[in-house]
Amino acid sequence: xxxxxxxxxxxxxxxxxxxxxxxxxxxxxxxxxxxxxxxxxxxxxxxxxxxxxxxxxxxxxxxxxxxxxxxxxxxxxxxxxxxxxxxxxxxxxxxxxxxxxxxxxxxxxxxxxxxxxxxxx
Numbered sequence: 397x398x399x400x401x402x403x404x405x406x407x408x409x410x411x412x413x414x415x416x417x418x419x420x421x422x423x424x425x426x427x428x429x430x431x432x433x434x435x436x437x438x439x440x441x442x443x444x445x446x447x448x449x450x451x452x453x454x455x456x457x458x459x460x461x462x463x464x465x466x467x468x469x470x471x472x473x474x475x476x477x478x479x480x481x482x483x484x485x486x487x488x489x490x491x492x493x494x495x496x497x498x499x500x501x502x503x504x505x506x507x508x509x510x511x512x513x514x515x516x517x
């Protein structure tokens with residue numbers, strides 16, 4: 397899987413590059429979903445629209461479909477690449493379900509308090 401011409405430090409450099417790129421992408425997604433700095437406030441729960449409910453039901457169907465495929469491939473002796481694809485799809489569907497549920501059905505609350513941790517700064 398790893399080319400023979402790469403040295404150990406080059407492989408480590410590529411791994412760190414991918415890791416830092418992943419953190420950067422996660423930060424960009426967080427800023428996109430939640431905005432910049434949050435001010436202390438308490439918002440009421442949004443009423444779930446029919447589109448949000450439909451999206452959650454669709455994602456649940458995708459989740460269950462890939463779970464059944466994963467279990468069938470696990471006991472049927474499917475190649476590890478196929479199992480990894482099914483497992484990744486399961487977690488992506490679960491993450492999408494959590495994002496939709498958080499954005500559409502849970503009230504928004506930000507509490508800011510002074511820290512009292514006995515440090516002078």
